[in-house]
Amino acid sequence: MEASFHFLYILAMELKQFEVPLLQKNNIPQVIEKILGKKVFNVHIERLALDYRRKGNPHYVCNATFSLEKDSREAPQNLCTKTLLKKYPKNKSMPSEVSIVGAGPAGLWAAYALLLNGHKVNLYEQGKPVEERFRDIRRFLKSGIFLENSNIFFGEGGAGAFSDGKLNTRSRTEFSQAVLGDLINLGASEEIAYLSKPHIGTDQLQFLIKKMRKQIFELGGKIHFESTLQDISVRDNCLNSICINSKWQPCEALVLASGHSARNIYAMLQAHGVALEGKSFAVGVRVEHPQSFINETRFGKGVDYKLTGAADYTLTGKTAYSFCMCPGGVVVPCASEPNGVATNGMSYSRRNSPFANSALIVPYEVDKSDVKSGIAFQRELEQRAFEMTGKNYSAPKQSAENFLAKKSGDYNLWDLMPENINTSLEAALYEFENKMPGFIKNGLLIAPETRTSSPLRIVRKENGESVSVAGIYPVGEGAGYAGGILTSAADGARL
Ligand SMILES: Cc1cc2nc3c(=O)[nH]c(=O)nc-3n(C[C@H](O)[C@H](O)[C@H](O)COP(=O)(O)OP(=O)(O)OC[C@H]3O[C@@H](n4cnc5c(N)ncnc54)[C@H](O)[C@@H]3O)c2cc1C
Numbered sequence: 028m029e030a031s032f033h034f035l036y037i038l039a040m041e042l043k044q045f046e047v048p049l050l051q052k053n054n055i056p057q058v059i060e061k062i063l064g065k066k067v068f069n070v071h072i073e074r075l076a077l078d079y080r081r082k083g084n085p086h087y088v089c090n091a092t093f094s095l096e097k098d099s100r101e102a103p104q105n106l107c108t109k110t111l112l113k114k115y116p117k118n119k120s121m122p123s124e125v126s127i128v129g130a131g132p133a134g135l136w137a138a139y140a141l142l143l144n145g146h147k148v149n150l151y152e153q154g155k156p157v158e159e160r161f162r163d164i165r166r167f168l169k170s171g172i173f174l175e176n177s178n179i180f181f182g183e184g185g186a187g188a189f190s191d192g193k194l195n196t197r198s199r200t201e202f203s204q205a206v207l208g209d210l211i212n213l214g215a216s217e218e219i220a221y222l223s224k225p226h227i228g229t230d231q232l233q234f235l236i237k238k239m240r241k242q243i244f245e246l247g248g249k250i251h252f253e254s255t256l257q258d259i260s261v262r263d264n265c266l267n268s269i270c271i272n273s274k275w276q277p278c279e280a281l282v283l284a285s286g287h288s289a290r291n292i293y294a295m296l297q298a299h300g301v302a303l304e305g306k307s308f309a310v311g312v313r314v315e316h317p318q319s320f321i322n323e324t325r326f327g328k329g330v331d332y333k334l335t336g337a338a339d340y341t342l343t344g345k346t347a348y349s350f351c352m353c354p355g356g357v358v359v360p361c362a363s364e365p366n367g368v369a370t371n372g373m374s375y376s377r378r379n380s381p382f383a384n385s386a387l388i389v390p391y392e393v394d395k396s397d398v399k400s401g402i403a404f405q406r407e408l409e410q411r412a413f414e415m416t417g418k419n420y421s422a423p424k425q426s427a428e429n430f431l432a433k434k435s436g437d438y439n440l441w442d443l444m445p446e447n448i449n450t451s452l453e454a455a456l457y458e459f460e461n462k463m464p465g466f467i468k469n470g471l472l473i474a475p476e477t478r479t480s481s482p483l484r485i486v487r488k489e490n491g492e493s494v495s496v497a498g499i500y501p502v503g504e505g506a507g508y509a510g511g512i513l514t515s516a517a518d519g520a521r522l
Contacts, residue, residue, distance in 0.1 A: 047087040049334040067093040076223035082327035115140035127282040131185015133503025134284030137519035142246035153255040154182025171420040179361040180288040184236040187512035191353040194225040202517035228376030266498030287481035288363040302486040302495040305397040311388035312474040347455035352385035360422040367409030389451040401482025408475040427470035481507040
């Protein structure tokens with residue numbers, strides 16, 4: 028503790044960058060009291076991050092505010108957050124009745140924020156409630172039985188429901204903070220408000236989604252499951268009606284939160300003159316390692332990993348980078364269309380699987396004017412992978428050593444991906460080996476990772492409406508303005 032004292036400075040009852048031993052994570056007021064030699068009150072943790080830099084001695088680094096006198100006006104001392112939940116501001120351009128398509132994070136939070144502002148909301152989701160969806164996914168992972176509307180991408184909770192449940196975002200906005208506050212109110216741990224890398228895991232996410240559903244019902248919202256948006260009609264550049272399960276109905280405002288895997292939605296929008304733009308994304312593989320190797324490399328030896336939790340990493344090379352790292356997780360094969368397979372990472376709240384995985388991806392540049400080639404490229408890779416493994420929805424694997432030696436093990440990924448992607452991955456593997464010795468020897472590559480972000484953008488105005496068709500409000504990852512659970516939910520709430 029004393030060793031880090033010179034890093035500290037005290038500013039109006041704020042202590043920054045002070046060290047917290049792993050064992051003291053839940054005793055932060057006492058840590059501050061020990062540093063200051065004074066009693067402190069109303070401690071509020073602003074940020075808590077695990078610092079790996081001193082090998083063999085990982086610890087937390089914390090920023091906190093507090094007072095030196097008891098403030099009787101404040102609630103009893105509470106380690107968590109200031110009240111995060113703000114009332115979402117009203118969107119004045121929205122009519123009183125709104126239809127939403129997609130019950131992923133963006134659609135759920137758009138529904139919630141609109142309901143809080145007194146709108147009437149009908150939310151249409153092509154998939155099933157999360158508990159029924161869970162059974163379909165379990166069957167898919169066990170037996171390869173694929174359902175088009177109920178899978179790892181589609182169903183209540185969206186693509187986020189069966190994910191790693193990381194709640195990272197590059198920039199925290201008042202909306203992402205408010206979403207974190209909502210999640211805490213729904214039952215998530217208060218830690219997510221201040222941890223630098225909050226994580227809740229797929230088990231917790233499913234539980235929170237059920238509570239969000241209940242909240243939407245209590246506010247008078249309607250959720251229609253197994254209800255697919257098939258078409259829209261547009262008159263004089265204004266949305267006129269929508270077709271759900273073959274039934275047309277008038278619609279003045281449609282919040283489109285269909286995610287980036289709803290490829291048929293993009294085609295349908297394009298046919299009606301809704302402005303789309305090509306968007307660059309990235310493709311590559313998942314690389315899996317024993318978690319013990321990652322823990323030892325990152326934390327050092329002799330550390331109690333139960334206290335640190337599973338270690339992660341972020342690696343950036345000249346030609347490729349790591350993305351969406353899942354410590355203590357599993358690689359899952361995913362499909363949203365028949366006859367194609369992609370990969371992604373998933374974990375439970377305890378992150379206690381013996382494996383770590385991360386995407387290892389290469390940028391794939393797409394021109395704005397090109398609205399076809401992104402999806403076509405993703406599809407081609409996914410279909411080739413499906414053929415390669417005998418059409419059973421498992422994903423092809425190859426050890427990193429065999430990949431570099433271009434030697435077939437079970438499969439040869441050089442036959443799956445284009446030469447330029449493979450050579451970029453090859454170069455990155457050597458770079459990462461220099462940064463984390465053993466990265467190659469311990470690495471297993473699983474491919475293809477194609478759904479990293481949206482390959483298209485549904486171009487929208489400042490108020491969130493489509494630039495070309497009034498009444499359509501694209502939000503979330505599928506709109507191409509957000510990526511990840513938290514930013515997609517925040518994008519829905521912001522609208
Ligand atoms: C396995 C996996 C792991 C991931 N891990 C993480 C992670 O740890 N952290 C993170 O931040 N992000 C993660 N992501 C990404 C994250 O899930 C997405 O960024 C996020 O879910 C996007 O939210 P969204 O609401 O915009 O769209 P989605 O979550 O894609 O939801 C769209 C919904 O719309 C529905 N829909 C589509 N078309 C129609 C239609 N025609 N009619 C009716 N409904 C329709 C779909 O069924 C779906 O439920 C992961 C994704 C996957 C697949």
